[in-house]
Amino acid sequence: MSYPNHSGPSSFILTGIPGLEDAHFWIAFPFCTMYFMAVLGNITLLLVIRMDPSLHLPMFYFLSMLAAIDLVLTTSTMPKLLGIFWFHSHEINFEGCVAQMFFIHSFSTVESGVLLTMAFDRYLAICKPLHYSAILTGPTIVKLGLAAVVRGITIITPLTCMVTSLSYCGPRIIRHSYCEHMSVVKLACGDTRPNSIYGITAATVVVGSDSILIAVSYMLILREVIGLSSRKARLKSFGTCGSHIGVILLFYMPGLFSFYTQRWGQRIPAQLHILMADLYLLVPPMLNPFIYGMRTKPIRERVLSLLWQ
Numbered sequence: 001m002s003y004p005n006h007s008g009p010s011s012f013i014l015t016g017i018p019g020l021e022d023a024h025f026w027i028a029f030p031f032c033t034m035y036f037m038a039v040l041g042n043i044t045l046l047l048v049i050r051m052d053p054s055l056h057l058p059m060f061y062f063l064s065m066l067a068a069i070d071l072v073l074t075t076s077t078m079p080k081l082l083g084i085f086w087f088h089s090h091e092i093n094f095e096g097c098v099a100q101m102f103f104i105h106s107f108s109t110v111e112s113g114v115l116l117t118m119a120f121d122r123y124l125a126i127c128k129p130l131h132y133s134a135i136l137t138g139p140t141i142v143k144l145g146l147a148a149v150v151r152g153i154t155i156i157t158p159l160t161c162m163v164t165s166l167s168y169c170g171p172r173i174i175r176h177s178y179c180e181h182m183s184v185v186k187l188a189c190g191d192t193r194p195n196s197i198y199g200i201t202a203a204t205v206v207v208g209s210d211s212i213l214i215a216v217s218y219m220l221i222l223r224e225v226i227g228l229s230s231r232k233a234r235l236k237s238f239g240t241c242g243s244h245i246g247v248i249l250l251f252y253m254p255g256l257f258s259f260y261t262q263r264w265g266q267r268i269p270a271q272l273h274i275l276m277a278d279l280y281l282l283v284p285p286m287l288n289p290f291i292y293g294m295r296t297k298p299i300r301e302r303v304l305s306l307l308w309q
Contacts, residue, residue, distance in 0.1 A: 113148030
């Protein structure tokens with residue numbers, strides 16, 4: 001891969017978490033544990049859904065999409081991050097940095113789209129059960145998944161191209177654990193306002209529209225749940241919706257915090273900002289298999305049956 005318009009260093013230096021360099025070695029252990037749990041949990045989820053024909057249903061197809069996205073997100077950052085923390089492998093070449101940036105931002109956007117489709121799936125299952133199978137047919141599921149992927153790639157590709165066309169004449173030290181968009185843009189010379197404007201607009205539109213639609217879906221679901229006659233059914237539905245909303249907030253809130261503090265959060269300590277950005281790519285992928293998977297009875301029973309064979 002070559003970038004003919006790029007001028008500047010052939011590589012960058014990732015600092016890790018500025019201000020916590022002495023603690024990198026120890027911070028890496030919980031990070032490694034969370035990464036291992038995320039990989040194990042999501043691979044298990046994919047295998048269980050693949051092996052059990054009874055799980056070949058719309059909800060589980062969306063879960064499979066989420067698991068695959070989480071594997072890409074964590075694996076595009078964590079091995080390099082652990083290399084920085086444990087082996088002082090701070091250097092990353094320009095092409096690798098751009099590729100990492102593309103995967104992080106595009107698949108975060110794709111995940112937002114998949115979370116929206118999952119909220120739509122739950123809305124149909126609870127509020128429109130008689131129309132569920134007629135609406136969510138196989139071709140519709142494929143189209144929804146492709147729409148999420150195409151949207152993510154379409155939004156982030158121009159951002160990536162804008163980064164590669166910049167000239168980098170300053171220091172090549174990225175004060176971050178990975179190649180986050182604005183962390184790289186800050187090293188460029190000349191006018192970087194188009195990058196900043198496009199980035200903030202894309203993030204605000206995607207997160208704003210998706211989170212509002214997800215919120216509306218769960219409000220309609222909760223309204224339907226309140227009308228259930230069985231107290232046990234209400235409590236079960238509230239528990240499921242509550243855990244789903246919790247994971248969604250864990251995905252959106254740290255991401256927005258990281259994105260906006262990168263531009264306007266000069267008073268926020270750098271180590272807090274970078275730590276939140278790292279956890280944003282670790283905690284949701286680690287929790288998703290348990291919240292969406294193990295709390296789902298068919299998946300839990302299938303996993304337990306495999307463990308006890």
